[in-house]
Amino acid sequence: MATSNHTNSWLNIFNGDKWNIGLTNIPSLPTSDKDELKRFTTFVKNVTFPGYNIGIMEDKHHSHTIYHPQTSKINEGLPRLDVTWKLNEDLSNYFFMWSWLNNLRYGGKPSEQKEAMRDYVIDAFTIFLKDNQKRTTAQAKFTRLLLGDISPLTLVYGTTAEVTFTTTFVYEEFTCKSLINAIQSKV
Numbered sequence: 001m002a003t004s005n006h007t008n009s010w011l012n013i014f015n016g017d018k019w020n021i022g023l024t025n026i027p028s029l030p031t032s033d034k035d036e037l038k039r040f041t042t043f044v045k046n047v048t049f050p051g052y053n054i055g056i057m058e059d060k061h062h063s064h065t066i067y068h069p070q071t072s073k074i075n076e077g078l079p080r081l082d083v084t085w086k087l088n089e090d091l092s093n094y095f096f097m098w099s100w101l102n103n104l105r106y107g108g109k110p111s112e113q114k115e116a117m118r119d120y121v122i123d124a125f126t127i128f129l130k131d132n133q134k135r136t137t138a139q140a141k142f143t144r145l146l147l148g149d150i151s152p153l154t155l156v157y158g159t160t161a162e163v164t165f166t167t168t169f170v171y172e173e174f175t176c177k178s179l180i181n182a183i184q185s186k187v
Helices: 034-041 092-106 180-186
Strands: 019-023 044-048 055-061 064-070 081-086 122-130 136-150 164-170 173-178
Touching (some): 019 034, 019 044
Antiparallel strands (some): 019 122, 044 081, 055 064, 081 164, 136 173
């Protein structure tokens, strides 16, 4: 039986419900108080982790094809981030997102603290991935998220089904890091 030098047990599969998010702010919220941000962090239903790719160039040399990675600017062509939220009972998480997008669309200022409309962003959106013991094992961090789209809100009379809406963000940077060594040093 083979084991890794880094762990003394076999890895389990990742369970899709072992994650949570952290937000630094929502531009249309009057405050970035952690209690106010809970209307978003506790009502996230799913996050579509964006795919990632690079261009490939082909070079024909005699009778062979040689492939080369096509590099680009660090944040050029990044895929969009989709987040689906469960609607909270006072609809405030939807209305704060709608207000943010509405202010961007029509030039209103959600607050007077920013100079340019492009600065009305979520400073950081972090996804914390957990193991089966609910320890954070990795984190994916998106920075400077700008809201680009909010889905329609469908309300159906006479049903008790969960209501959701989806937001689409563009972002300037994406980083992902493993925290496995930090966990193993605590064990």
